[in-house]
Amino acid sequence: MKSNLKYIFVFFLLIALGCQEEGREDLTDKSGSAPAQISDIEITPTPGGGVVKYEIPNDDNFLYVKAVYEAPAGVTREAKSSKYDNELILEGFGDTNTHNIKFYSVGRNTKESKAIEKSFNPLTPSIYNVAETIEMNAVFGGIEVLYNNLDEANIILQVLVDTLGTSIEYVPYDKLYTKLPSGRWVLRGFDAVETNFALIVSDPFGNKTDLIKVTLTPLFEIEIPKDDFADLRLPTDSRSLRSKNPITHLWDGVINSNSNFWASDQNQDPMPKWISLDFGNKYILSRLKMWQRGDEEYTDGNLPTDWEVYGSNNPNPDGSWDNWTFLYQFGRPYKPSGLPHKQRTQEDIDYARAGLDYEFTVIPQGYRFYRFKFNETYGAGAFVIITEMTFWGKLDE
Structure with a gap:
């Protein structure tokens, strides 16, 4: 066994010595000449810039091309493109004046060719x-x-x-x-x-x-005080999922919570579902903010994607739609990433946690009672989850 180990050691020692003798290959030959220049330069103006096309030289020393220019005025910029591409992007111009561009071929040995100058006029920035x-x-x-x-x-x-x-x-x-x-x-x-x-x-x-x-x-407008808010609770209104998810969570001031939210029943009634609130006074609404369940943004029943707002000053006690006036319909809310259901980015989460804004067109009169009818939610499930709703408008005296 010791004899075998000795031969193995000698084998690797010879390999190491061989590597030392061979040495490192230096790819940078600074004693060579600069590479040949590019040719057939054409600049297509773009808004505030340009797209440069050119012919690459047949030169083994050529590594990349560099453009040097001022944009904006007084600020020197460079654009570079490798030997595998024949296009450069110029950008940063703040006018449509004539601008001079200097093009250099740069070699593997870091040497630069003489500059080729070409002028052009960018399009309106x-x-x-x-x-x-x-x-x-x-x-x-x-x-x-x-x-x-x-x-x-x-x-x-x-x-x-x-x-x-x-x-x-x-x-x-x-x-x-x-x-x-x-x-x-x-x-x-x-x-x-x-x-x-x-x-x-x-x-x-x-x-x-x-x-x-x-x-x-x-x-x-003012932020409508929530002190007088109450659940109107008409017979056809959606019931809460559990006692720990009461409708009063919609105006208790707690936002982006994973546990403090209102949730409708899930299976007892199909969509649409609606709730009716008593604002305590007659208000003309101008806008509202809605918060989703924390850590569940843009998923499942968390947030309506098709819903309607109605107003009334004399709702029918039987819960029917008599005496309710249609005010506005809202669709799918903005999602920064545009990703499909259950896919989201940190930007999506941050945007949602700031509260989603909904605006009304001018509402001609004020109402004390407002009804919110939810037709569809994320995930198209038969339930709705909302953490908080805040309203703005003015008192209709």
Whole structure:
């Protein structure tokens, strides 16, 4: 046995010595010349940039191509593409002026060829295209920003507020980062007084538009107090699943809980199911927020995906739909990832835990009693789960 171990040791020792004698292969030969230049350069303008096509040189030393340019003005940028590709993307330009681009071939030995210069004019940057579509309107408790971003570019919308009322100094209020082709951004928390707002559209490269200014008066609303809320409990209303899931959990102020929620019965009645609430006073609703069961966001009966709101000041005690006025129908709520049922991202969870917003069109009169009819939920099951509902509007005196 010892003899065998001795031969094994000698075998590996010879292999190690052989490796040392062979040495390391150095692929970088800095004594060579720079690689040949690329050729047949064509630049196709894009909004705020361009797409470069070219011919790769037949040179074994060629490793990649590099473009050097300024975008935005005064900021040097580089774009690179390997020997396996013949395309470069230029981006970051904030105008349609003529820009000079320098192209270099870079070799395996790190040497660069002489620069080839070529000029082009980018198309109108996306921020200006978006700025042309901006609309700002007053909504309950704030303003809405409507925009179109047909290039689907990465843009930044920033709203500023003139806190002094001088139309001179605007203070940043909030930002929205998006690349959606269109959208609606709502900002709340403003009093119902005439206010000067401004908006800037910018991109990740530092380009930005001038201020887009508007004077608006947000519509008056209050958060409806829940102290007077009660379960109207009509005969046809959905029953709670268990005693530990009473309907009063809908207005007890506990959000994103995994245990403190209202749940309808699961099997006793098919969909649709509805509940009727007594607000204690007549209110004209402007909007509401709804929270899902914590840790179960966007799953199964957690959250309605098709539901209706009705109002009444004289509901029929038998639970029928007599004397109930249809007010609004809501569909599937927004889910940032767009993933199918039971698949979600952290962004989905964070979005849900902030509360999902639902807005009403103008409701002509106030109601004391509101009925919520749930036609379908996530997972299409025969039950509904909601953690909390908060309402905004105004007292109808």
